[in-house]
Amino acid sequence: MMHFIRKLNIIFTLALIFLLILSTVAMAEVYTVQHGDTLFSLSKKTGVPIEKIRAANDLQSNSLVAKQVLLVPQKYIAKSGDTLYLISKRFEIDLWELKSLNGLYSNNIFVGQTLYVPQKSPYKRITVCKGDTLFLISRNYGVSVESIKQLNGLIGNSIYPGMRLLIPGKQVQAPKRETQTTTSRGGYIDRDSIRADSGISYTSQDRVILAKLIHAEAEGEPYLGKLGVGAVVVNRVKSSIFPNSIRGVIYQIDNLGLYQFSPVLDGRIDIAIPNTESYKACDEALAGKDPTGGALYFFNPSKTANSWLMSKPVIYKVGEHVFTK
Numbered sequence: 001m002m003h004f005i006r007k008l009n010i011i012f013t014l015a016l017i018f019l020l021i022l023s024t025v026a027m028a029e030v031y032t033v034q035h036g037d038t039l040f041s042l043s044k045k046t047g048v049p050i051e052k053i054r055a056a057n058d059l060q061s062n063s064l065v066a067k068q069v070l071l072v073p074q075k076y077i078a079k080s081g082d083t084l085y086l087i088s089k090r091f092e093i094d095l096w097e098l099k100s101l102n103g104l105y106s107n108n109i110f111v112g113q114t115l116y117v118p119q120k121s122p123y124k125r126i127t128v129c130k131g132d133t134l135f136l137i138s139r140n141y142g143v144s145v146e147s148i149k150q151l152n153g154l155i156g157n158s159i160y161p162g163m164r165l166l167i168p169g170k171q172v173q174a175p176k177r178e179t180q181t182t183t184s185r186g187g188y189i190d191r192d193s194i195r196a197d198s199g200i201s202y203t204s205q206d207r208v209i210l211a212k213l214i215h216a217e218a219e220g221e222p223y224l225g226k227l228g229v230g231a232v233v234v235n236r237v238k239s240s241i242f243p244n245s246i247r248g249v250i251y252q253i254d255n256l257g258l259y260q261f262s263p264v265l266d267g268r269i270d271i272a273i274p275n276t277e278s279y280k281a282c283d284e285a286l287a288g289k290d291p292t293g294g295a296l297y298f299f300n301p302s303k304t305a306n307s308w309l310m311s312k313p314v315i316y317k318v319g320e321h322v323f324t325k
Contacts (some may be wrong), residue, residue, distance in 0.1 A: 030122055033068040033153070046072050052116045055101055058164050059153075068153030069166060071119040073101060078113040091117050096209070096247060105267045107253075123151070123166040127204040130161045130279050141167050161279050162208050200237045202286060206246040211274035211282040213250055216263035219278075221319040226278060228292045228316065228323055230285025235296055242296075292316040295323035 031042065039062050043050045050062070056073045064070075076087065084107050088095040097118045099105075109115070126137070134157050138145045147168045148154070159165070202210075210233055218226045236242035236249045243249050250269075252260050263269040274282070292298075293316055299309050300320045309324070316323040 030119060031070045031072050033064045033066055033070060035066045037064055037066075038062070039064065042070070042072070047075055048073055048116065052101065056116075056118055063153075065150070065153040065155070067150050069123070069151050071121055073116040073118055076115045076117050078109050078111055078115060080111050082109065082111075083107065084109060087115065087117065091120075093118050093120065094205070096205075096251065100270055103267070103270065105265065105270075121166060123168060126165050126167060127208055128159050128161055128163040128165060129204070129207075130276065130283070132159065132161075133157070134159060137165070137167070143167065143169050161276075162211065162274060200234060200246070200286075202246050207282060207286065208274075209250055209269070210246055210285070211279050212269050212272040213261060213263060214281050214285075215274040215278040216268040216272040217261065218281075218319075218321070221321060223277060223281065224291050225319040225321050226281035227284055227289060228295065228298060228318060228321065230281050231290040231292050232295050232298050232323065234285050234288075235290065235292075235294055239296060291318070292323040294325060296325050298323045 031046075039050045039053060039059075042048075042064075043053060046053075052073050053059070053070060054062075057070050074091070078087075084098055084104070085095060088098050098115070099107075101118055102115050124141075128137075134145045134148055134154075138148055145157070148165060149157075151166050151168045210230060213233065214226050214229045217229045221229075233246060233249050237244060237246055243252050250261060251264060254260065259265040261269070263272065295315055297309060297312065298321045299306065301310070301322055302320070304310065312324040314322050314324055
């Protein structure tokens with residue numbers, strides 16, 4: 001009898017542990033849309049909010065198309081000892097993507113907080129560049145336009161810079177996109193790091209982040225003001241006193257716990273939608289264009305009270321921004 005009771009206790013304990021694990025992590029999935037599916041029904045089925053599914057898949061509307069593939073995020077409850085960095089490493093995802101999907105502007109989380117972890121894609125995922133068309137992308141990867149449209153739920157042929165697409169089937173390696181000229185030649189920038197004429201390495205995601213920062217910082221500024229913002233980021237990457245990557249520079253928190261760029265602090269970078277001019281400034285900065293003469297800082301004199309910045313010699317001025325080293 002005692003043996004039977006002990007056995008029941010073990011079974012109960014294992015079941016309790018299993019339930020606790022399920023309460024902490026809800027499994028993510030790669031879901032193929034069926035006829036009749038809606039975002040609402042998928043949200044009810046998975047327990048993931050509609051807005052998180054839309055954000056994870058760059059959906060511009062609530063419409064779904066049969067055979068479209070969706071990457072459904074994973075629900076995760078933060079526990080003692082968790083940090084965003086550790087969670088990103090555990091699930092082998094990008095920290096920036098984790099913060100972006102959860103609308104987080106700092107690295108602070110608390111025990112019991114609900115987070116949504118981006119689902120890793122079984123397909124190659126690319127970021128559309130200026131000049132790209134579905135035809136060019138399909139030719140680069142040896143797949144049909146229709147298969148790309150079906151996988152991504154596209155009705156028409158319209159795509160835009162910054163849009164992310166899944167590439168079906170077995171892909172061939174896309175050619176590296178050159179950045180030596182200011183005119184876009186189209187062609188996909190791979191997630192693998194490429195080297196720009198500016199002398200730094202960057203990924204397609206870095207390019208999108210830089211374009212977002214330029215747009216958020218200088219949307220109303222002249223074109224050279226936008227280019228100047230991009231050049232400052234590139235110059236910092238090349239400098240020994242700043243992080244050595246575009247993302248590292250943009251999301252840097254200094255020794256005083258301060259963000260370097262106000263759009264990162266207030267979250268404007270997350271909702272920024274770069275226009276053609278912002279992407280052009282981004283590409284030219286990555287290609288080595290620098291109207292500032294090597295500036296590492298910029299600010300609006302009418303909006304800053306930073307005496308240290310104000311005391312530095314001005315080397316370039318355009319629009320509302322002053323640039324300095």
